[in-house]
Amino acid sequence: MTHLTSTDYLVIISYLTATMAIGLWVGSYVRSGSDFFLAGRSLPWWAVGMSLVATDIGGTDLVGVGGDAFRYGMVMGNFEWIGCVPAMLVAAFVFIPHLWRCKVTTIPEYLERRFSVQLRASVAAVWLVAMACNLGVMLLASAQFMNDLAKWDMSLSIVGIAVLVGIYTWSGGLGAVVYTDVLQGVIMIGGCLMIVVVGISELGGVEPFIDKVHAAVHARRSQTPPTASEQTPLAKPQTAKEQAATAKQRESEHLSLVLPVDTKSPGPWPAILFGLALIVSPGYWIGNQCIVQRSLGAKSEYDAKASYVYGALLKGLIPFLIVIPGLIALVRFPELTQDNAKSALPLLVGKLLPEGFRGVFVAAFLAALMSSVDSYLNSATTIYVNDFYRRFYRPHADEGQMLLVGRWTTIGFVLWGVYFAFQLMPFEASVYSLFQTLMSFVVGPTLGVLMAGMLSSRTASEGALSGFIAGLCTSTGLFVLNLPAVCRWLDMPPLFRIDAPYLYYSIWAFLVTISVTVVFSYFARPDSADKARYSIWGWREEGGAA
Amino acid sequence: MTVLHWIGNTIRDQLLLVPLWVARWLFIGLFLALMAWVVQLPSSQTTPPDRRCAWYEDLKIWAWLALMFQIVVYTVF
Numbered sequence: 175m176t177h178l179t180s181t182d183y184l185v186i187i188s189y190l191t192a193t194m195a196i197g198l199w200v201g202s203y204v205r206s207g208s209d210f211f212l213a214g215r216s217l218p219w220w221a222v223g224m225s226l227v228a229t230d231i232g233g234t235d236l237v238g239v240g241g242d243a244f245r246y247g248m249v250m251g252n253f254e255w256i257g258c259v260p261a262m263l264v265a266a267f268v269f270i271p272h273l274w275r276c277k278v279t280t281i282p283e284y285l286e287r288r289f290s291v292q293l294r295a296s297v298a299a300v301w302l303v304a305m306a307c308n309l310g311v312m313l314l315a316s317a318q319f320m321n322d323l324a325k326w327d328m329s330l331s332i333v334g335i336a337v338l339v340g341i342y343t344w345s346g347g348l349g350a351v352v353y354t355d356v357l358q359g360v361i362m363i364g365g366c367l368m369i370v371v372v373g374i375s376e377l378g379g380v381e382p383f384i385d386k387v388h389a390a391v392h393a394r395r396s397q398t399p400p401t402a403s404e405q406t407p408l409a410k411p412q413t414a415k416e417q418a419a420t421a422k423q424r425e426s427e428h429l430s431l432v433l434p435v436d437t438k439s440p441g442p443w444p445a446i447l448f449g450l451a452l453i454v455s456p457g458y459w460i461g462n463q464c465i466v467q468r469s470l471g472a473k474s475e476y477d478a479k480a481s482y483v484y485g486a487l488l489k490g491l492i493p494f495l496i497v498i499p500g501l502i503a504l505v506r507f508p509e510l511t512q513d514n515a516k517s518a519l520p521l522l523v524g525k526l527l528p529e530g531f532r533g534v535f536v537a538a539f540l541a542a543l544m545s546s547v548d549s550y551l552n553s554a555t556t557i558y559v560n561d562f563y564r565r566f567y568r569p570h571a572d573e574g575q576m577l578l579v580g581r582w583t584t585i586g587f588v589l590w591g592v593y594f595a596f597q598l599m600p601f602e603a604s605v606y607s608l609f610q611t612l613m614s615f616v617v618g619p620t621l622g623v624l625m626a627g628m629l630s631s632r633t634a635s636e637g638a639l640s641g642f643i644a645g646l647c648t649s650t651g652l653f654v655l656n657l658p659a660v661c662r663w664l665d666m667p668p669l670f671r672i673d674a675p676y677l678y679y680s681i682w683a684f685l686v687t688i689s690v691t692v693v694f695s696y697f698a699r700p701d702s703a704d705k706a707r708y709s710i711w712g713w714r715e716e717g718g719a720a
Numbered sequence: 721m722t723v724l725h726w727i728g729n730t731i732r733d734q735l736l737l738v739p740l741w742v743a744r745w746l747f748i749g750l751f752l753a754l755m756a757w758v759v760q761l762p763s764s765q766t767t768p769p770d771r772r773c774a775w776y777e778d779l780k781i782w783a784w785l786a787l788m789f790q791i792v793v794y795t796v797f
Contacts, residue, residue: 255790255793256790259787260790263787266779271765429797431747431797432747434740443743444735444743447743447747447750451747476767479765479779483782486783487782487789489786490786655724666721667725669724669728670728
């Protein structure tokens with residue numbers, strides 16, 4: 175815990191004032207529902223690109239990844255490197271241009287054009303629930319951090335952040351979100367860079383820092399009992415030489431991105447490669463409304479593509495900024511237990527940074543948090559208004575009505591986010607794992623139906639709907655069957671042996687979605703040509719479906 | 721033990737046989753495959769339409785740079 179001085183508060187207030195000014199200034203140009211939800215399709219690539227990265231790096235990432243890097247090491251960097259860059263580049267040149275050309279506002283809207291209104295409603299409802307829950311998770315992450323850092327009252331932090339974000343998102347919609355994200359992205363990168371540079375300098379430079387990480391891991395391992403996987407009956411008895419090799423491998427795991435299958439971290443290599451890189455990440459960058467919406471608001475197809483490429487370049491830098499602080503904390507605070515990993519970053523900020531600089535880092539954290547909360551807020555609103563209100567209740571609502579309903583819905587989601595954050599407060603789960611688990615339920619099935627719809631004109635509506643439902647049942651079913659209480663009740667061992675197997679939920683959900691979709695489509699009546707031409711190949715053959 | 725455990729354990733046992741250096745090359749191979757794919761993209765998909773563009777407006781270059789950086793990272797760590 176540390177005290178923020180008046181200089182720190184001055185920095186924080188300056189940042190908040192600048193954010194509000196930008197948000198309200200953009201809001202003064204909003205005249206219609208189209209301006210509110212897609213910024214009038216006027217956004218330049220550089221703003222969208224920075225916004226993509228700022229949105230992706232939320233408060234949950236700074237606290238969660240920092241804490242998980244303290245526990246597991248560099249492997250958490252996979253979530254920003256192989257877990258983002260390949261998917262962003264494929265999205266940039268294949269999927270995002272197609273969605274942009276279709277002139278849709280939401281992903282569910284595309285799914286109705288390609289498949290059916292039932293699938294649109296199902297996907298929209300599931301994403302709405304996931305986004306609404308994540309609003310609460312993100313607000314709680316901010317409150318936890320501020321409490322650990324400066325003993326700020328958690329309830330006050332939740333309400334304060336929600337109100338600030340709510341005001342400018344209410345005013346300016348997507349435009350305000352994107353342009354405030356630009357400021358927030360710059361502050362976030364600058365603030366995190368500061369702590370990395372100061373932290374490594376104080377430890378004597380890069381080489382001594384690496385040596386000290388090894389030493390810290392070695393010391394910690396010698397104090398802890400063998401992991402569950404090492405005790406499993408399946409493990410073969412090891413010779414002394416093998417035991418020494420295993421110990422050395424475990425020691426180096428903290429600085430490695432490619433970890434063995436039996437690691438206890440959430441990143442064994444098959445989960446990272448097959449789950450994260452090939453399923454969760456494409457699902458996130460192609461199927462997450464919160465991410466895709468800003469590229470749909472780009473002023474041209476080229477700007478939409480360029481924003482993703484620019485974002486992929488920025489992503490190369492991010493793990494150094496959010497993972498390294500966790501490793502610095504590992505060296506600096508050897509007494510900190512793994513259970514208190516989430517306190518690693520706040521402790522580091524308190525001990526490492528001088529007066530004034532703490533304010534910059536807190537502003538960076540608030541920037542990271544606000545840039546994600548505002549995006550989820552705006553996207554949840556967009557889905558509700560476009561996919562439910564306008565689609566089922568007021569099909570002929572004009573632009574003015576859409577704007578009004580959009581703003582009221584924003585207020586509604588702010589209130590919900592605050593309420594849900596309070597409900598989550600008594601639970602001690604890692605906020606990052608909570609966020610990832612929620613996303614893993616929906617990402618696999620969504621990606622499955624999107625891939626099936628975009629890449630094949632033969633996929634049928636009934637097949638896609640069946641596949642989506644089957645995938646959703648798979649991810650939630652695996653989660654339930656892996657709960658300790660359920661395992662005890664059924665008298666069986668857990669299905670997965672790693673701590674937070676959310677990547678495996680996504681792999682299986684995606685595979686089941688694709689399999690069921692293909693099988694059902696084979697037997698189902700084919701869709702009309704009008705639907706099929708919304709696939710990428712159908713579009714190219716006919717020169718556009720609009 | 722359920723059928724799900726049996727499936728999981730079978731896959732896990734097979735994956736345990738894959739050496740870590742092979743896994744690392746699978747990671748790097750993914751980036752190399754993407755680099756090859758980016759190179760063969762037609763210019764019409766990577767540059768602004770309807771006008772001559774400067775070299776830095778070709779998105780292929782920046783996509784390549786992002787992928788090259790990833791290869792370096794996964795080689796080092």
